[in-house]
Amino acid sequence: MASLGVAVIGTGFMGKCHAMAWSHVRAVFGGETDIRLEVLCDTNEGMTKQRAGEAGFTRAETDWRRLLDDPRIDIVSITTPNNLHREMAIAFLGTGKHVWCEKPMALTLEDAEAMAAAAEMSEAKTLLGYNYIRNPAITHARKLIQEGALGRIIHFRGQVDEDYQADENVPWSWRSRLETGGLGVLGDLTCHLVSFAHFLVGDVTEICADIDTVHKFRPVPGSNEKRAVENEDIAHAMVRFESGATGLLMASRAAHGRKNMIRIEVHGTKGMIAFDQERMNELQLYVADEPAAERGFKTILTGALHPPYGAFTPAPGHQLGFNELKVIECKHFLDCIENDIEAYVNFAEGLKIEKIIHGIAASAASRRWLDVR
Numbered sequence: 001m002a003s004l005g006v007a008v009i010g011t012g013f014m015g016k017c018h019a020m021a022w023s024h025v026r027a028v029f030g031g032e033t034d035i036r037l038e039v040l041c042d043t044n045e046g047m048t049k050q051r052a053g054e055a056g057f058t059r060a061e062t063d064w065r066r067l068l069d070d071p072r073i074d075i076v077s078i079t080t081p082n083n084l085h086r087e088m089a090i091a092f093l094g095t096g097k098h099v100w101c102e103k104p105m106a107l108t109l110e111d112a113e114a115m116a117a118a119a120e121m122s123e124a125k126t127l128l129g130y131n132y133i134r135n136p137a138i139t140h141a142r143k144l145i146q147e148g149a150l151g152r153i154i155h156f157r158g159q160v161d162e163d164y165q166a167d168e169n170v171p172w173s174w175r176s177r178l179e180t181g182g183l184g185v186l187g188d189l190t191c192h193l194v195s196f197a198h199f200l201v202g203d204v205t206e207i208c209a210d211i212d213t214v215h216k217f218r219p220v221p222g223s224n225e226k227r228a229v230e231n232e233d234i235a236h237a238m239v240r241f242e243s244g245a246t247g248l249l250m251a252s253r254a255a256h257g258r259k260n261m262i263r264i265e266v267h268g269t270k271g272m273i274a275f276d277q278e279r280m281n282e283l284q285l286y287v288a289d290e291p292a293a294e295r296g297f298k299t300i301l302t303g304a305l306h307p308p309y310g311a312f313t314p315a316p317g318h319q320l321g322f323n324e325l326k327v328i329e330c331k332h333f334l335d336c337i338e339n340d341i342e343a344y345v346n347f348a349e350g351l352k353i354e355k356i357i358h359g360i361a362a363s364a365a366s367r368r369w370l371d372v373r
C-alpha cells in the first residue's frame with residue numbers, strides 16, 4: 001500500500017482547514033493510499049502541541065526548517081501569512097517535497113516568478129489554494145460551457161466583496177503594509193475571482209484598472225497613533241480574454257454587509273450562468289432556446305449528479321460547505337501526485353493569476369491598458 005506523510009505549516013484559519021482536508025480525504029473518497037498526518041508546525045509550542053493532538057498529527061514542531069530533510073514527509077501544506085510563502089515553498093521544492101501553498105502566491109510578482117521557476121526545476125507537484133473553483137456547481141458550469149450550452153462565450157462578470165475592512169476603526173495591522181501584507185484586496189480576494197475567470201473562460205490577456213484605498217489611515221492598537229494603509233481596499237478592472245471575450249472584475253474588502261460574496265456571471269450567445277458563493281450549492285442557468293413563454297432562469301441545486309458531491313452524501317440538496325471544497329482540492333492534489341500529472345492551479349498557472357492582480361495595480365498607477373501575458 002502506498003503511503004504519504006503530510007506536514008501542515010500554520011494552525012490558523014487555513015491551517016485548520018488543510019488539517020481537516022488531510023484527515024477527511026480518504027474517508028470521503030476512499031482509496032488505498034495511507035495518509036500519515038506526520039507534523040503540525042506553528043511558532044507557539046504549547047498551542048501547536050495541543051492542536052497537533054486534537055487534529056491527529058503524530059508530532060508538533062515550531063521550526064519549519066527542521067522538516068526540510070525529514071524523510072517521513074512527502075507533502076507540505078503551507079498556510080502561513082503571504083510573506084513566508086516564497087521562502088518556504090522554494091525550500092521544500094528544493095528537497096523534493098510536494099507543495100500545497102495558500103493563495104496569493106507571495107508578496108510580489110518577482111517572488112511568484114521565483115516560486116514558479118523553482119516548481120519548474122523540481123519533480124515535485126505544486127498546488128495553490130484556489131478552493132472555490134472546486135465547487136461541484138462550478139465544475140458543472142464548466143462542463144455546460146465546454147459542451148456549448150451557452151453558445152460562444154462573450155462576457156464574464158465577477159464581483160468579490162467582503163466587509164472585514166469596512167469599519168474605519170479596524171486596527172492597522174501587518175495586512176495594511178506592503179512589506180508584510182503585499183497587495184490589499186487584490187491579493188486577498190481578486191485572485192480568487194481571476195481563478196474563476198481562467199477556469200471558466202480562459203486566460204485574461206489585457207486589463208485596464210482602477211484602485212482605491214478607502215480608509216487611508218488606521219488606528220494603531222494600544223496607542224493614539226494612526227498609521228498609513230499602504231494597499232488598496234477596492235479594485236476594479238475591464239479585461240479582455242485570449243478568446244476575445246470581454247469582462248469586468250470588481251473587488252472590495254470594505255463592502256458593508258458582504259461576508260463572502262463571490263458573484264460571477266458567464267454570458268454566452270445562447271445563454272448565461274450565474275453563481276454566488278454565499279449560495280454555493282446553487283447554479284443559475286438561463287438557456288435562450290427554450291420556448292419564449294417559458295424562458296427564465298432556473299436554479300440547479302447541486303447533488304450526486306454533480307461530482308464529486310456524491311462522495312460526501314448521496315442526498316441531493318443537503319449541501320456542501322467551504323471546508324468540503326478543501327477536501328475536494330486535497331483529493332485533486334493526491335490524484336496528481338499518485339498519477340504524476342500537473343495539478344490545477346499549479347505554480348505556473350498561479351503565476352498567470354499573479355500577473356493579473358499585480359497588473360491591475362500597475363494599470364491603475366499608469367492609468368492605461370496593460371498586456372498581462
Ligand SMILES: NC(=O)c1ccc[n+]([C@@H]2O[C@H](COP(=O)([O-])OP(=O)(O)OC[C@H]3O[C@@H](n4cnc5c(N)ncnc54)[C@H](O)[C@@H]3O)[C@@H](O)[C@H]2O)c1
Nearest residue numbers: 010011012013014041042043079080081082102103104129
Ligand atoms: N483559500 C482561501 O479561501 C483562504 C482563506 C483565508 C486565508 N487564505 C490564505 O491562507 C494564508 C494564511 O491565512 P490565515 O487566514 O490562515 O492566517 P492566520 O493568521 O489565521 O494563520 C496563519 C498561521 O501561520 C502561523 N505562522 C506564522 N509564522 C509562522 C512560521 N514561521 N512558522 C510556522 N507557522 C507560522 C501563525 O502563527 C498562524 O497560526 C494566507 O496566505 C491567506 O491569504 C486563503
